[in-house]
Amino acid sequence: MQDNIASIASDEKRVVARTHDPRCRICRSTLRHTFVDLGMSPLCESFLPAARLNEMEPYYPLHALVCEKCFLVQLQEYVSPDHIFSEYAYFSSYSTSWVEHARLYCHMIKERLRLGPNSLAVELASNDGYLLQHFLPLGVPVMGIEPAANVAEAARKRGVPSLVEFFGTTLAERLATEGKQADLIIGNNVLAQVPDLNDFVAGMKRLLKPEGVITLEFPHLERLIAENQFDTIYHEHFSYFSFVTTDRLAKLHGLKIIDVEKLKTHGGSLRVYLAHATSSHVPSPRVSALLDHEIESGFGEIETYARFSEQVRRTKRNLLSFLIACKEQGKKICAYGAPGKGNTLLNYCGIGPDFIHFAVDRNPYKHGRFTPGMHIPIKPVEAIDEAKPDYLLVLPWNLKDEIVHQMRHVGEWGCRFIIPIPEVHVIDPARGVS
Numbered sequence: 001m002q003d004n005i006a007s008i009a010s011d012e013k014r015v016v017a018r019t020h021d022p023r024c025r026i027c028r029s030t031l032r033h034t035f036v037d038l039g040m041s042p043l044c045e046s047f048l049p050a051a052r053l054n055e056m057e058p059y060y061p062l063h064a065l066v067c068e069k070c071f072l073v074q075l076q077e078y079v080s081p082d083h084i085f086s087e088y089a090y091f092s093s094y095s096t097s098w099v100e101h102a103r104l105y106c107h108m109i110k111e112r113l114r115l116g117p118n119s120l121a122v123e124l125a126s127n128d129g130y131l132l133q134h135f136l137p138l139g140v141p142v143m144g145i146e147p148a149a150n151v152a153e154a155a156r157k158r159g160v161p162s163l164v165e166f167f168g169t170t171l172a173e174r175l176a177t178e179g180k181q182a183d184l185i186i187g188n189n190v191l192a193q194v195p196d197l198n199d200f201v202a203g204m205k206r207l208l209k210p211e212g213v214i215t216l217e218f219p220h221l222e223r224l225i226a227e228n229q230f231d232t233i234y235h236e237h238f239s240y241f242s243f244v245t246t247d248r249l250a251k252l253h254g255l256k257i258i259d260v261e262k263l264k265t266h267g268g269s270l271r272v273y274l275a276h277a278t279s280s281h282v283p284s285p286r287v288s289a290l291l292d293h294e295i296e297s298g299f300g301e302i303e304t305y306a307r308f309s310e311q312v313r314r315t316k317r318n319l320l321s322f323l324i325a326c327k328e329q330g331k332k333i334c335a336y337g338a339p340g341k342g343n344t345l346l347n348y349c350g351i352g353p354d355f356i357h358f359a360v361d362r363n364p365y366k367h368g369r370f371t372p373g374m375h376i377p378i379k380p381v382e383a384i385d386e387a388k389p390d391y392l393l394v395l396p397w398n399l400k401d402e403i404v405h406q407m408r409h410v411g412e413w414g415c416r417f418i419i420p421i422p423e424v425h426v427i428d429p430a431r432g433v434s
């Protein structure tokens with residue numbers, strides 16, 4: 001007997017069917033093992049306008065499970081992607097270093113694949129055109145596919161043609177039938193957000209020319225575990241990948257991994273190069289080296305994953321102890337940045353306006369709004385200079401070098417930066433790490 005329970009809000013189609021018998025998103029095995037349970041949390045991109053502060057706010061379980069067969073770390077899908085992504089608050093171009101990362105990639109990959117005026121580069125979840133824009137002066141035709149209409153519109157204004165659609169086999173089939181197949185498919189930080197992984201990967205295979213290449217970038221699960229990056233777990237990120245699991249997913253769909261690079265982005269990512277299994281591309285020795293490394297590190301054993309929970313609880317206690325000590329001394333703390341992952345950290349640790357005076361963000365969409373759950377007000381960056389806090393809690397810690405550099409003037413009044421992950425530590429802009 002199926003013990004699926006039906007959607008509890010089918011009229012809105014926002015809350016999707018959930019199950020007491022969750023199955024793996026890749027291999028359909030029953031999920032029995034907890035990776036980490038971060039309790040109940042609101043959607044991390046649901047920044048609230050003041051008018052909604054007194055309304056009920058939906059919370060969903062933030063309970064990551066791990067599959068004992070393919071070791072995919074995953075959340076159940078509680079909220080349908082069209083609700084999450086139809087108006088997305090994240091504009092990639094607000095991060096200077098991320099745009100530069102994209103620019104360097106475009107120059108590198110154009111040379112490596114010898115892309116030219118007859119090629120087609122397609123980016124899935126192309127956001128505001130932060131990446132594809134760099135192909136335009138290089139003379140490489142591009143197409144963006146982006147489900148959020150508001151960010152796709154920003155891309156079009158940059159001259160990047162963008163389809164406002166969800167990607168999967170249906171769209172890939174349609175494009176392929178129209179003669180639009182890709183020499184290069186780019187998926188940066190999108191794989192985690194795909195509810196139907198198998199349909200998405202099958203779609204990439206359909207869209208790819210016989211000798212084409214796919215590059216995917218995603219945070220590496222090995223770094224997430226090694227550096228306590230539990231705050232990168234949120235409802236919009238359904239899946240968390242090791243290289244071992246990625247290899248399994250590729251093989252399942254008639255693809256092969258032909259190369260892999262380690263990147264510093266998002267706390268430590270992988271850039272994985274894939275091609276048709278039948279193509280002439282020869283895999284680099286780096287592929288088997290990383291697979292061997294992960295197997296030796298225990299990524300093929302369930303116990304490795306089960307240990308993560310206690311590590312996360314300890315990180316929470318240490319951060320709270322530090323913040324409580326600051327408040328006992330009467331210090332004023334503001335948060336720099338209000339990224340999605342900041343809200344996992346704030347909600348899981350219970351850090352609200354009692355600790356954080358206010359948060360600032362470079363994204364004007366968030367100004368005047370409040371963080372989901374904790375309701376910390378978000379202001380423009382200039383508000384820091386007026387409030388002159390003693391500490392800035394850096395929530396997008398993956399950009400800490402960029403932020404500490406941009407905001408180093410706060411040292412003039414003795415303000416210091418608190419970096420919460422991997423372990424709480426303080427950076428004095430005048431003196432470096434302490």
Ligand SMILES: [Zn+2]
Binds near residue numbers: 027071072
């Ligand atoms: Zn599985």
